[in-house]
Amino acid sequence: MTFDTPGPTAIRTARAAGTGGSQKAGPALLALSLGGFGIGLTEFVIAGLLTEVSSDLGVTISEAGHLVGAYALAVVPGALIVTPLLMRRPPKYALVLLLAFFIIGNVLSAWSPDFTVMFAGRIIAALAHGGFFGIGAVLAGSLVSPSKQASAVAALFAGLTVANVLGVPAGAFVGQQVGWRTAFWIISVIGVIALLGLVALVPRTEPEPDQLPLGRQFRALARPQVLASLLTTALVFGGMFGVFTYIEPLLREVTGYPASAIPWLLVLFGIGLFAGNILGGRAADKNADTAVLVLAIALPIVILALRAVASMPLPSAILLMLLGAVGFATVPGLQARVLRHAQGAATLASAANIAAFNLGNTLGVGLAGAAIDLGYGLRSPAVTGAVLTGIGLTLIVLTRTRPHRPGEVHG
Template sequence: MASPVQPATHSEPAPVARRGTGPALFALSLGGFGIGLTEFIIAGLLTEVSGDLSVSISQAGHLVGGYALAVVPGALLLTPLLMRRPPKYALAVLLGFFIVGNVLSAWAPGFGVMLMGRIIAALAHGGYFGIGAVLAASLVPASKRASAVAALFAGLTIANVLGVPAGALVGQQLGWRAVFWIISLIGLIALAGLVALVPRTEPEQGQLPIAAQFRALVRPQVLASLAAAALVFGGMFGVFTFIEPLLREVTGYSTAAVPWLLVIFGAGLFVGNIVGGKAADRNPDNAVLVLVILLPIVILALGAVAAFPVPVAIVLFLLGAVGFATVPGLQARVIRHATGAATLASATNIAAFNLGNTIGVSLAGAAIAAGCGLRSPTITSTAVTLIGLAIIVAARLRARRTPDPVVSSTSTSVAKGNPSWISI
């Protein structure tokens, strides 16, 4: 996901260390790389996994949806339990879940154990990025906080651009289980780096009590933002999960070509994250509106050109670019309206993205299972995204009629010299 936006707190602690933060940030980023690889790698191995575990393509898709769904309790239950602990300790615990889950996935003798491994690994997802963002920011001066958090999320981006295609290639040559053993090793290295390189810091100051933080999550604008994030990203992910069989069986690409096509998609993610971040810096609400109007058009275009190799590669790049360009603005919006609950809101929004993945994948898989063909996910995903667009429009209209008093007071604080910081 994109990196979160943190509101100003009443207490701005001095950075823990101004020297040697590069290795610490690299260790944090490596954990993000492993988590991103775990989430997305199945999309490039779906045919191999389904064949080896003797399940259908649509049933194998539940390995994606199950992971995404498990991110939600991980974010909402583990994050509150751990964020009162030193961040280094909390992240070590979360990486423990990640490693155990991936070892189970690599060893899995059947679909049930594989699904269990995916769920255990997913419990680390939301909390790692929510708590990790706060920790990364605490390691540097205020003027460099955006860069520090960007470094954390660089691992997630690199996982999509290079890790997933490379993993698909390794899976084709050595088997899909080898990929999960490698991911487990990455988790162990990240844990060792965390222990050795990341300094111990105190829990974040200036946040509301836990009960008040959960109340902040049910503010109308926060709920609207979370719902929109879930549906918009779920629409994109519903298409992406089944992209490998689409490219092979409808477009006619060979198995060997799929990793390179995933590189094209990953390049779109990279470009989209940069462009979406810059657009969100200027005006996150307008950026989100424009991009979410474009996204269903791109998804429909993918279905329309699915039989043509060159056009489908171009639209695949656009799908990654437009889909991920929505993330910074959506992330910025939910954090802005959840003032005083920065870490929990950050983790919850990541959970919302993954809950949306479950919705998108489930609908797309049901359409395929019903015999509607491998292009049908473009229809179901378009519908999901359009519902997200309707929520965004409704939330904007409500905000104009009834301004959020919490956001208004924060804006006043910023104007008086207590600036928030944004990291995209």
């Protein structure tokens, strides 16, 4: 199945902007992906700079850690408040405005004289996150033929995966060598380049012509199938992210890898992310529901297998790469699943799904951390992760067989 992304009018408009949608899509998707890369860096690079940030701004490590959690939580109002304010504008102009927010937030973070300004910069940057990926996903789908829409969304998210593969380790290295502020100045420059790319390469399209009035769009999010799809996103991705967050101490203290090996193992995980994103997009193009079902079955198996072989270096490395591949391969299908059930509210639903990813991350990390604090050890995040993804799988099965109601679409 394919996305319920912008309809024929929007697609025709995009193609009318140049010599054809297929010829214009490549550069436009590259510009969108660069924006996703910058946003991915902003969200995750701070995790590798907490010591430097806390020392420079005069706060504790735990206080500096709030810069991570605050960003994730601020994505939610950004998705559900900022996005509705912008989605009646042409998508290109909405994304330009969101990237301006992103740049301002990172400039504030780089300049910040104290923790309060740094915190504010993180919040401002986060407000752009949900809208960029939400509006960007719908725009990306409108630039290609219906059979390629999931792959186009995967191209948008490719920037996020590259940020994890190369950007975060590189950003942490830059921050450690020449100061953490330099890392945020570089991210600000990337934002400017992405903004210029959007202006130059992304065609102007009109807002989705079939959107419902805003009040009815929010009611569309309350449809049982849409809510179930958003909850599935949170559970499946949250389970994976909870495991990944605590992978570094697991690899060092249980598997026995030296500290010098961890960056290379994380690159291996990132390669899995990148491959899974591409393959997941292709699978979702063919049949999104089947792709999500198969991957949701595979993910808890991979998570529990990683737990089982955690004391063995080579199998752990292989399972780490598989965790990245299977976990991130679910993203295009999960996005497609939400959009398909939210007819008339595609942009808002897309942004809400990004919020669900972040809420799921918070839930997964919180449960995994609680299990460790209760004394269950560094293997316990695999158990909490498998439970979350297992519940998500159950929801997928139930909603596939659930009779649809008027106004809903078959899953």
